[in-house]
Amino acid sequence: MKLSGKRNPVLAELILVILFFSLSSAVLVQVFVKARTISETSRAETLGLVLAQDWIERWKSAPQNPYDIFSPENGWERAASKESGQLFQAFADDNMEMNPGETKAYGIEARLLREEQEAGILYRIRVKVVRNRDGQIVADLETASYVPGEEGAV
Numbered sequence: 001m002k003l004s005g006k007r008n009p010v011l012a013e014l015i016l017v018i019l020f021f022s023l024s025s026a027v028l029v030q031v032f033v034k035a036r037t038i039s040e041t042s043r044a045e046t047l048g049l050v051l052a053q054d055w056i057e058r059w060k061s062a063p064q065n066p067y068d069i070f071s072p073e074n075g076w077e078r079a080a081s082k083e084s085g086q087l088f089q090a091f092a093d094d095n096m097e098m099n100p101g102e103t104k105a106y107g108i109e110a111r112l113l114r115e116e117q118e119a120g121i122l123y124r125i126r127v128k129v130v131r132n133r134d135g136q137i138v139a140d141l142e143t144a145s146y147v148p149g150e151e152g153a154v
Contacts, residue, residue, distance in 0.1 A: 110125060124142070
């Protein structure tokens, strides 16, 4: 028997199909990895904003005495700072739970400023949540509270 130049089209088609599926799977893996990264970033930003807003709301209830709110019992410690104002620091885990133990995935900074004015005192706070792994700021909120008259002169 003589096979004179006959080619098998099924084999060529099978090779093309395998090549197409290989390229498609490589693209899909990259898409899923990127989607997971975006999801983790979005989750961190959402939880970080909720955490920062929670601490700001706690502070707004009594801006004159931040030591009650930013206390070691709540997971905070006072930190030295070259900038003006008082700086408190704390750490959180991946779920933005305070007092994480060894897992310090996020650092939280609360900077408090006090400006005395004629009619009262203006208190300001800025809360930042920073990812410790790469230093990326996840949340950064700032607000102020004005205490008029002698109530603010504590």
